[in-house]
Amino acid sequence: MLKKIKNKVLRKYAMGKDPVKRIISFWKQGGADYDYYKAAEDPGWIEIFWAPASAFRALFDQLDISRTLEIACGTGRHSFQVRDRFDQLTLLDSSAAAINLAREKFRGFPNVTYIHHPSGTGLPESLPDNSFSTVFSYDAMVHFEQHTILSYMKGAARVLVPGGLCLLHYSNFQANPGGLFSDNPGWRNHMTQEIFNAMAADAGLEILDTRIFNFSSTDSDALSLLRKPVDS
Template identity: 35%
Template sequence: MSLKQLFNHLVKKNKTNKEKINWVTNPPKKDFIDFMTNKNSVTKTIGDEWEGHAYYDKAENWLYKFWEEDTVFYQRFQELDCTHIVEIACGHGRHVQFYLEKAKSITLLDINQNNIEYCKNRFSSESKISYYVTNGNSLTGIETNSQTTVFTYDAMVHFEMLDVIEYLKEANRVLIKGGKILFHHSNAGYLPTVYYTSKPHWRNFMSADIFAHLASRFGFQVISQDIFSWGEGEDLVENVDCLSLCIKVKNIDP
């Protein structure tokens, strides 16, 4: 059995819950013990790994995966009110062109200063865009109850669960009631103790069910969850991603 087939086998077992997963992959590239006393050091480490990454240039050629009309990304995006929209982990801003005309205000966030500077240059003629360098788990600087949508594509799949939790909390704070989140996150709910780069497509520990549970605790109701595979050919891994669309139904205490 190849490594890809083994990962697919594990995902299928996890999805159906027919038997307990008990498999140890190669040792992780980083030991979590080093980060146990400071959660933000894990967040920063992950952010640093994407600093100046060749991914950003290559990703400009993959926009069809998100914006062709037959994709789940495009279809779910049509359910959003883009009047006041926040994009988490914007990278070089490749998605902005697809909602620019719909929005009255746009807020772009990224953990890397270089990405924010790139976006400022790319959209220098657009006065309705604001930019923030985030610490990797907050929406600091955005007013409470001011936004209609918070979304992220092709980034949260790598995030630590603790940071996803913080973003859910912050999204509840900044969204108006009835506002929505559209989060593309991992469905790799197995091998919870390994570092994310040791898992297929660098998907961190998360699942559709865990996300739905967390979202409900932070004042959101799940509208839809689409589970899908990622990669092509020999790199295809089944059911490793999820796109969750949720609506804010109540405010939560800070």
């Protein structure tokens, strides 16, 4: 399914040389075409993340999601799985099309805030310091450039309350450094756990747990639970 969508979208939209702009353009234009978002709403795809025995669920259930920020939320399909548990939910994405779909999905939920963040890097300064109990991102950072992930990690460290938790799903695909993410299995960008650990330290976040697992290829994905130090 993903391969068919990938081939269709890559034929339709040319990609430039700048890696960050290329990725943002891909999701913005693909989002407007709705192909990716339609596929991502498939119940079988969502179940990968929310099945009781999944690594995702085991770490997610450790979060205090009373005040949550979801980065690169797409249509909000992941937050929607626990929609009745939030006191306050903020959904952020670089795609206006995705945010519009999220608004439709969460219609009737007055405790949800929507942020269209077109730069696709970092968090907007309008988000207050020390304001979220949880920051999480699923099925998005696997495609991102390393410096883009670092910008989000630094943003998370700023907006989390001391002791707040951050749960990030990212690539562990170690081949093709400097190449196109769209050439890799499952569009995974180049990343290693050693690089991620160094970025977490740079951002001022403590790694509590990491799971590495097969997704698009052997050991292609990783999931880490991080914490903002209590004394920060």
